Amino acid sequence: MPRVYNWQLGREMSYWYPEVRAKKQFGAIFDVNKCIACQTCTLACKTTWTSGKGQESMLWNNVESKPYGFYPLGWDVKLLDMLGAQDWKGKTYQGKTIFESAPAGERVLGWRPDSRDYAYPNVGEDDCAGDITKGAHMTLPHMNWFFYLARICNHCTYPGCLAACPRGSIYKRPEDGIVLVDQGKCRGYQECVKACPYKKVFFNPMTGTSEKCIGCYPKQEQGLAPQCFSNCIGKIRMAGSISKPDQMREDNPIDYLIHVKKIALPLFPQFGLEPNVYYVPPLHAPAAFLTQIFGPGVEEATKAYLNAPNDPDLMGLLALFGSTEQIIPRFRRVGGEMLGLDEDGTELIRVPIQEPKYIRMAVDAARGVLLTNVP
Amino acid sequence: MAYGRLGRRTWMAAAGVLAAGLWGCSRPVPPAPVTEVRAVQVAALPSTPEDAQWGSGEAFRAPLILQDMVEPRKMVAGATEVTVRALTDGKSIAFRLEWADATEDSVRDAARFTDACAVQLPSNSGPDTPAPQMGEPGRPVEIAFWTATAQAFIDGRPDDLKSLHPNANIDHYPFEAPGLEKTPGKAEEMAKQYAPAKSLGNIVSPSPKKSVQDLMADGPGTMRPAPSQSSTGLGRRTGAGWAVVITRPLPSGLAPGGTSLVAFAVWNGSDGDVGGRKMRTVWIPLTLTGAKKP
Structure with a gap:
């Protein structure tokens, strides 16, 4: 053979x-x-x-x-x-x-x-x-x-x-x-x-x-x-x-x-x-x-994955998963956003690395009402 | 090795005849052993293995050997011989193959294989003999391949999942959705999309009209459908195995009075035989009786 x-291997x-x-x-x-x-x-x-x-x-x-x-x-x-x-x-x-x-x-x-x-x-x-x-x-x-x-x-x-x-x-x-x-x-x-x-x-x-x-x-x-x-x-x-x-x-x-x-x-x-x-x-x-299933790199992979919050490139790429139906052949990070690019550099998708947070207060003071979720 | 076995048999037969001559004529001379497949000429070829006409031909008991030269190989021997008779009407040649096989395997499914047999002839009946294992480049062989699966369809087994797994529960096929029948051909067109082998006309996709596939090859792994699918066949269970008739047109250049070579192979589904995992013979001389045309 x-x-x-x-x-x-x-x-x-x-x-x-x-x-x-x-x-x-x-x-x-x-x-x-x-x-x-x-x-x-x-x-x-x-x-x-x-x-x-x-x-x-x-x-x-x-x-x-x-x-x-x-x-x-x-x-x-x-x-x-x-x-x-x-x-x-x-x-x-x-x-x-x-x-x-x-x-x-x-x-x-x-x-x-x-x-x-x-x-x-x-x-x-x-x-x-x-x-x-x-x-x-x-x-x-x-x-x-x-x-x-x-x-x-x-x-x-x-x-x-x-x-x-x-x-x-x-x-x-x-x-x-x-x-x-x-x-x-x-x-x-x-x-x-x-x-x-x-x-x-x-x-x-x-x-x-x-x-x-x-x-x-x-x-x-x-x-x-x-x-x-x-x-x-x-x-x-x-x-x-x-x-x-x-x-x-x-x-x-x-x-x-x-x-x-x-x-x-x-x-x-x-x-x-x-x-x-x-x-x-x-x-x-x-x-x-x-290790039996994935081979000898498990510890290294887990360590890198757990470090994602400190690694904006990695975070950004994980955020690109499933973000578009198009295959993303290239990427580039710009600040807090990750860009998925076509082979020729055309932008296919742009995702925030951190989703924006909105904090809604429990009480609307202006209207004097409690904001509760209706079941 | 197989040629050696055949050769040894011939040699022993010759020695026996010589011994009989030396001892004089006091003992009856035993009939000479059959060393070839002799296709006896008849007016009309029989289509069933039970036909009385088969009695007019001599039986040749062809030793079967393992296909153990090309991977995947068959490693454990199955049937040891196939008994062959042949008849010709001058246009076609019919072979009757009978071999021992305790189990009937006519279902093909995951890890289940069909019983089968095949007749192989050189495409050209000249002296340039192709290798007995599926021919070789430039020296093709023609193969007529009978399967018990196809025979079962012809004999009436429905070609559906329920015939394989009677308790199977099928929720839905999209091409059987209500309403599709309003557009002629729509359901068939949809069904074809989920059966690419059938759409492409692959001859292994069940065809209830025919139990024999016409194939050709010029070396192991090169087998393909022959241009003409004209061979026919019929197989029946005997008490001990199978008896199968395969009828095909005479190959180009072969006519009554002529000679060629023929080889056979059998597959036992429950032994996992499929493709190259088979019991096969070597080339066997084939003679057609009858007068040569001037």
Whole structure:
């Protein structure tokens, strides 16, 4: 197998194909701390793309409660179990990726969910890591916890699905790195379903082909964020493009947040796919659990995120999340405002870094009346 | 290795004939083993595996080997042989394949695969033989591929979710919303938007009219629909497995009296067989009986 460089692992690794990077790679950041699991993203995607026959239990976007939520059932823990315990040394991965641990006869280490594994998309919703005893909610930090993990296809730099397809029916668009299944060519072998560690390729029994998140490429081609981004009422998501660390551009919001501020981390980087959706880890979950999911940068990311009130650039960029449907390729801070700019510098959006505060007195002295909220 | 096995069999047969000659004529000479698929000429080809005409052809028991050369591979052996008979009417050739398979797998779903079988012929019947594994660049092969899933649709299984999951509850499909029927074609157009493979005419999308796909390939991973989808087929469960008839037009250059090569493959859905995960044969000589045209 060819050797390729995976910067998230800090080392070269084996992959089925040589390293070919997209001219521009679709990348995104999800701020887990802001997600309320309203599933508006899930429904926005579902109504747009997967309302057809054979797509009934197919969710290209889903939100699951960690640690006990999974869609499909056990998607991550099953593969972690197959892969076995692996080590990081600093930020260099010492263990094996799913490509390097492929068994004989396989291209990728993986497993296939069956239809029952897709039957409970919101299993474990709001389930805590442990029992809440009387008074526990009064203590901080919480002893027991959960958090919401919103997931889409990671449009990986080294996709497992693409490596596993024996027919070359999966391709990565050179212009934006979006990974697609060619619906005219796919023969429904489900090798991609087996290989994708995130289980974001789905078999459609009615068309006989495998289908997946398309990154809403018709929207992205018009400079617009995908449906699950623009419909997110919690404004937890930002879409854009991500560069390799040595080619990063400091005025690109995604590059800046990931490479400079290091507040967002990839999902299961140890699998070796260089996934391109990044997460601001939740503040209240144990570091050991988060490190298993997001890799070795959790402490650094949390520290930077907590320092946001003292960091106007970071505050401003977090305020840009969900502020417009348009993708923001560049940014510039002007005083107390953060500007989202187009590639040519045109202003797309302007947001205050601190929302203005209005304090309303309880008594209107001029009129001599009490100002009360009417229920 | 497989060629070696076939070769060894031929060699042993030759040795047996020699021994019989040495010992004189006191013992009856055993019938010579069948070493090729012989397509016997008939007036009209049968369409069912039960047809009595199949008795007029010799059975060739083709050993099946693992497809273990190209990833993803099949690592654990399934059926060990497929019994093949062939008939021709001078225009088409019909194969009857019978193999053991304890389970009927005709549903395709997440992690569920269909039983299937295929007949492969070189596109050109000349001496330049393509590789037996899906051909090679410049030496294409033609494949007729029967699936139990398609057979089930033809036999009457509805092509809907309820046939896979009888207790499934479906809230709503947008293209079945009341009122859409007032605009002719509107509902169909909407439904197509959610079924891109069908919109693109992908032949793996269920087609209840046909159980055999005509495919061609010039190497592993290159299989694609053939320009003409003219093969037909019919599969039936036997007591021990499947008996399937696949009928296709004679390939270009092959006529009664002529020879070519043929290879077969079978898939067992409950073993997870799909795509390259299959049991296959090597190339087997194929002879068509009948007089050559001058």
